[in-house]
Amino acid sequence: MNNTIKNRWRISRTIAAITIAICGISPAANAEQLSDAQIEQKIDQLLNKMTLTEKIGQLQLRDWGMYGADKTDQLKQDIREGKIGGFLNVNFDAVAGNTIDDLQRVAVEESPNGIPLINGQDVIHGYKTIFPIPLGQAASWNPSIVKQGARIAAEEATSEGIRWTFAPMIDISRNPRWGRIAESLGEDPYLTSVLGVAMVEGFQTDDPTRRDAMAASAKHFIGYGAAEAGRDYNAAYIPETTLRDIYLPPFKAAVDANLLTIMSSYNTLNDIPATANKKMLKDVLRGEWKFNGFVVSDWNAVLEMLPHGFAKDAKHAAELTANGGVDFEMHTTTFEEHLPQIIKEGKFTLAELDQAVRNMLRVKYKLGLHTNPYTREGRENIILSESNLAAARQAARESFVLLKNDNSALPLNKNQTVALIGPLANVPHEQLGTWIYNGDKKDSHPFLPAIEATLKDAGKVIYVPTLKNSRDTDTSNFKAAIKAAKKADVILFIGGEESILTGEGHSRGRIDLPGAQHALVDALAKTNKPLVTVIMAGRPLALGNVLEHSDAIMMAWHPGTMAGPALADVLFGDYGPQGKLPLTWPVDVGQTPIYYNRMATGRPATDDNYTRMEDIEQGVFQHVPGNSSNHLDLGHLPQYPFGFGLTYSSFEYSDIKLSTNKIALGSTLTATATITNTGKVTAIETVQLYVQDIVGSVTRPIRELKGFKKVSLKPGESKTVSFTLHTDALAFHNPDMQLVTEPGDFNLWIAAHAQTGLAAKFEVTEK
Numbered sequence: 002m003n004n005t006i007k008n009r010w011r012i013s014r015t016i017a018a019i020t021i022a023i024c025g026i027s028p029a030a031n032a033e034q035l036s037d038a039q040i041e042q043k044i045d046q047l048l049n050k051m052t053l054t055e056k057i058g059q060l061q062l063r064d065w066g067m068y069g070a071d072k073t074d075q076l077k078q079d080i081r082e083g084k085i086g087g088f089l090n091v092n093f094d095a096v097a098g099n100t101i102d103d104l105q106r107v108a109v110e111e112s113p114n115g116i117p118l119i120n121g122q123d124v125i126h127g128y129k130t131i132f133p134i135p136l137g138q139a140a141s142w143n144p145s146i147v148k149q150g151a152r153i154a155a156e157e158a159t160s161e162g163i164r165w166t167f168a169p170m171i172d173i174s175r176n177p178r179w180g181r182i183a184e185s186l187g188e189d190p191y192l193t194s195v196l197g198v199a200m201v202e203g204f205q206t207d208d209p210t211r212r213d214a215m216a217a218s219a220k221h222f223i224g225y226g227a228a229e230a231g232r233d234y235n236a237a238y239i240p241e242t243t244l245r246d247i248y249l250p251p252f253k254a255a256v257d258a259n260l261l262t263i264m265s266s267y268n269t270l271n272d273i274p275a276t277a278n279k280k281m282l283k284d285v286l287r288g289e290w291k292f293n294g295f296v297v298s299d300w301n302a303v304l305e306m307l308p309h310g311f312a313k314d315a316k317h318a319a320e321l322t323a324n325g326g327v328d329f330e331m332h333t334t335t336f337e338e339h340l341p342q343i344i345k346e347g348k349f350t351l352a353e354l355d356q357a358v359r360n361m362l363r364v365k366y367k368l369g370l371h372t373n374p375y376t377r378e379g380r381e382n383i384i385l386s387e388s389n390l391a392a393a394r395q396a397a398r399e400s401f402v403l404l405k406n407d408n409s410a411l412p413l414n415k416n417q418t419v420a421l422i423g424p425l426a427n428v429p430h431e432q433l434g435t436w437i438y439n440g441d442k443k444d445s446h447p448f449l450p451a452i453e454a455t456l457k458d459a460g461k462v463i464y465v466p467t468l469k470n471s472r473d474t475d476t477s478n479f480k481a482a483i484k485a486a487k488k489a490d491v492i493l494f495i496g497g498e499e500s501i502l503t504g505e506g507h508s509r510g511r512i513d514l515p516g517a518q519h520a521l522v523d524a525l526a527k528t529n530k531p532l533v534t535v536i537m538a539g540r541p542l543a544l545g546n547v548l549e550h551s552d553a554i555m556m557a558w559h560p561g562t563m564a565g566p567a568l569a570d571v572l573f574g575d576y577g578p579q580g581k582l583p584l585t586w587p588v589d590v591g592q593t594p595i596y597y598n599r600m601a602t603g604r605p606a607t608d609d610n611y612t613r614m615e616d617i618e619q620g621v622f623q624h625v626p627g628n629s630s631n632h633l634d635l636g637h638l639p640q641y642p643f644g645f646g647l648t649y650s651s652f653e654y655s656d657i658k659l660s661t662n663k664i665a666l667g668s669t670l671t672a673t674a675t676i677t678n679t680g681k682v683t684a685i686e687t688v689q690l691y692v693q694d695i696v697g698s699v700t701r702p703i704r705e706l707k708g709f710k711k712v713s714l715k716p717g718e719s720k721t722v723s724f725t726l727h728t729d730a731l732a733f734h735n736p737d738m739q740l741v742t743e744p745g746d747f748n749l750w751i752a753a754h755a756q757t758g759l760a761a762k763f764e765v766t767e768k
């Protein structure tokens with residue numbers, strides 16, 4: 002045990018504690034801030050003192066479940082011997098009365114060099130105040146609300162000792178069959194980059210030494226969202242141009258925003274497990290991007306290289322992982338068990354080991370754990386505070402996407418009788434969505450009481466859930482639902498998917514509303530009452546008859562703790578819907594994967610050349626129905642395009658102008674358009690900028706999002722919205738994997754969504 006260094010950690014901690022006590026510094030007071038050079042110097046000193054066991058210990062991320070209540074002594078002994086670098090989910094699994102601080106105390110006060118643990122947890126869309134699932138947050142297209150959500154999550158989680166989160170998940174997701182699409186920010190690299198960075202900034206702040214800051218972990222690196230057939234953990238095949246232009250940019254943006262950690266993914270990418278993918282983890286991440294935080298493997302992923310057929314045994318897995326570029330091994334202990342021998346055999350060098358330990362220690366110093374290892378004290382009354390709940394309510398309101406609104410069925414009138422039908426109308430647990438380790442249904446504000454409060458004067462609610470959950474196939478309560486519907490002025494059907502149907506390992510092959518929900522909607526439609534549908538789900542669903550029968554459809558995702566009040570606000574018009582889809586909504590599962598920024602085919606389908614299956618005459622010559630890229634039975638367009646979402650008003654786009662039609666490489670143009678509110682209420686429109694590079698040395702997407710702006714307009718009001726576009730934003734990877742903007746002609750649109758817009762053209766010329 003080295004007392005000098007142990008004491009150094011201890012003394013600085015004591016000084017910090019005394020300073021806080023004496024000066025009354027706020028609990029969010031920063032830890033000792035060190036320059037990069039000071040950090041590297043301190044790491045050098047530590048590395049000189051650390052034994053091989055301690056070094057390898059820094060690379061072991063344990064979970065509490067590995068020990069359990071009966072092995073607390075063993076656990077503490079392992080910490081004491083410097084065999085553990087950090088824990089995950091202690092606070093979720095906590096047993097035997099030990100808190101994160103209790104474990105930290107052993108590390109700081111009793112381990113050889115007093116190096117603090119880093120404690121991580123899946124704080125994905127809120128800690129106890131649950132915000133909408135990330136996909137819902139993405140539908141807000143509002144980086145500030147997304148950043149605020151991450152900030153509040155960090156304030157709550159750090160108050161209980163968690164200084165590291167496994168978020169944001171910035172896997173591009175083009176396939177709604179994949180259950181983890183719910184955790185993603187959608188299909189677009191630009192939107193995901195902007196919102197992913199907002200989350201990183203919210204978690205980490207610009208001073209991660211703050212006691213209420215958390216290290217973010219961008220995940221899953223890389224290609225996890227491209228699982229074949231959307232089946233979780235499945236192989237991903239991604240051509241390098243697509244990898245570099247679509248899947249990598251959000252991670253690059255996060256790294257550029259001072260991201261502290263990255264999690265590698267479970268999948269194989271082009272046949273190499275991401276856990277040991279040297280090219281991605283070393284060449285790209287460290288080499289090209291100069292990432293200097295640490296890389297953590299996913300839970301058990303190291304040993305999963307055995308069933309992958311990539312590692313022959315645990316020792317081989319350790320060797321591949323260490324050499325592949327992972328620093329921190331999550332859950333498994335192959336580093337502890339095998340690295341000493343692997344090093345002895347010269348298959349992993351001591352210098353490489355030091356580098357991995359350096360990455361770990363650097364993050365710990367950057368978090369200020371050296372002077373602020375404990376985070377519980379003085380941080381009460383933060384969790385589920387009124388202001389946190391208000392922020393979650395606002396985030397939920399902004400996440401709702403109005404997909405259909407015929408005959409102004411919405412907003413609802415507060416003086417009506419509402420038949421509230423469906424399995425998800427009063428669901429404190431389901432409304433929270435996937436990955437809510439610390440979220441609790443007892444804190445939820447569900448919809449039923451919210452609508453009752455809203456209708457408290459003349460209106461009333463008749464509530465008949467009809468189905469006990471979203472998968473229920475029992476139709477015996479349909480009669481009661483129909484009776485209620487007949488008595489009401491309007492039917493409000495709240496259906497979709499329970500939270501368990503999305504998330505990790507929860508992919509679906511069908512994406513319809515499960516159980517008897519479609520049948521229930523048919524039955525309700527027969528009453529001829531106005532039907533308003535709210536879909537609560539972690540993915541877009543194939544709507545089928547729901548679309549046909551509903552006068553209005555609102556996509557609510559899983560809105561979180563404040564789902565009820567937020568939905569009531571928007572359904573009754575106290576707050577206008579403004580969300581836009583962060584993904585393309587398919588007609589049916591057969592269209593998936595589906596995304597707006599696809600490459601053009603040689604035979605693009607149009608309304609003119611597309612023939613529906615029903616319209617093909619029997620016996621016609623083979624080419625008569627036309628040969629274009631489509632599905633005869635599902636059409637050539639999605640149900641709703643990326644970027645789509647209605648409001649309670651309407652907008653007209655006019656007068657597109659470019660500052661110039663020719664720009665030289667390295668310069669900027671400005672595109673403007675006038676947006677006018679042509680409806681009767683104030684509303685917020687999200688105006689989108691798209692471009693298309695018409696000819697390239699590799700084929701280019703038919704459209705790519707390059708910017709968006711929100712504009713609030715009163716009835717009759719017009720505003721000019723302007724975007725600046727630098728030629729660097731037009732760059733892509735050519736066949737030699739160089740990032741280039743190629744001179745030539747471009748289309749540009751200022752648009753309400755990806756399938757519409759005012760068009761203009763410009764040319765990029767050589768410098």
Ligand code: BGC
Pocket residue numbers: 089123167220299300505
């Ligand atoms: C998931 C990660 C998560 C980790 C730790 C894994 O199964 O893929 O996203 O952060 O578990 O809970």
